[in-house]
Amino acid sequence: MKTGYAITLVSAVAAGQAVAQDSAEEFVPETLTIEETISEGPNVFAMDQAWAGPSAVNVLGAEDFAMKGNMGPGTTAQMELSKDGKTLYTTSVYMERYTYGPVTVVMHEWDVPTLSVRREFEISNKLAHVESQNALLSLTSDEAYLLAQNATPATSITVVDLGAGAPLAEIPTPGCWGAFPAVEGMKFTTICGDGTLASYSFEADGSFGEPGKSEKIFDVDEDALFTNGVRIGSELVFVSFNGNLYFVDDSGEAPVLTGTAPLTEGVLGGWAPSGSELIAYNAPTNTAFVLMHSGAYNGSHKDPATEIWSVDMETRTVIGRSPAHHENGLAVTQTEEPVLYGATEDGNVVRYDVEMGDEVTLTQAGEFETGAGFLTLLKLDR
DSSP: OHHHHHHHHHHHHHHHHHHHHHHHHHOOOOOOOOOSSOOSSOEEEEEEOOSSSOOEEEEEETTTOOEEEEEOOOEEEEEEEOTTSSEEEEEEEEESSSSSSOEEEEEEEEETTTTEEEEEEEEOTTBOOSOOOGGGEEEOTTSSEEEEEEESSSEEEEEEETTTTEEEEEEEOTTEEEEEEOSSSSEEEEEETTSOEEEEEBOTTSOBOOOEEOOOOSOTTTSOBOSOOEEETTEEEEEBTTSEEEEEEOSSSSOEEEEEEESSTTOSSOOEEOSSBOEEEETTTTEEEEEEESSOOTTGGGSOOSEEEEEETTTTEEEEEEEOOSEEEEEEOOSSSOEEEEEETTSEEEEEEEEOSSSOEEEEEEEEEOOOSSEEEEEEOO
């Protein structure tokens, strides 16, 4: 019986070798390649900001949420996208020791089609280590200069000369936050903690003068403003904690309040704005979209949204209320038929189709789980 078993085993092994040999001859190995550029089509840039390691900018197809790739700046990253959507700028921090010691702040210039670094250089290590927001890294109107927010906690703006690839100036902005570039020229406006706004101008040689300071525009105790506004022509529009819009013209030497408009007046349910990038503006339809929540209380301005309100910026009235999905940030395309995107507290990106009319209706058209630990900011290239 042992001899028969051995013969059977040898025969089986021989047969197995023959099958393996035949399979090896038929096997064609797969050839792996790397795409030189991402696929064409509009994109969503989603900042996954990290505080314990490198951040990530995930690039998604705007139509189908296909993951096209990502770019990897350092910790507490900020980002800004060029008008043509082909260049992404990031600032981020690199720490030698996380609990103490020196830090290096680097500005990266990314080539979007290849998702690769074109160049990088160091800027001031005073860069603010804070949540990513539109007003904390911005391009001047001619895209020749980058404006980066500093905080030590003393506040200032680093002006980066992109042509020279080096910092140009540090402009002190005591008690003020953010930089909103002017419609034209080397000038920006910032919002201040005393209820005023201030405009700063600078020159190509790095010199700058005294700011143009506004009269008191808002009451910081009774109706504080979110520091994330939008530009509509010569005016900046800010949302207050109580649900009022403030319109500020900064085309002159000093900003001037031109009007206010209530969004929540007479609305039952204790509604108020909330979130981070809580307002987005579509110029072709002159429509703003604002994140809102009900049952507001002191401190609920950080709560995710339960509704998104659409506002006609000509009449300055609410013309639509739609269900939200716990967003804390918004971005909208600048197309004739707007498409709205929201960043949720769970790290997802939600897409809404916008039906314009006497009443604006938002319909959820997709949702993508980015897996982000801290989804802070969205940028669109259309």
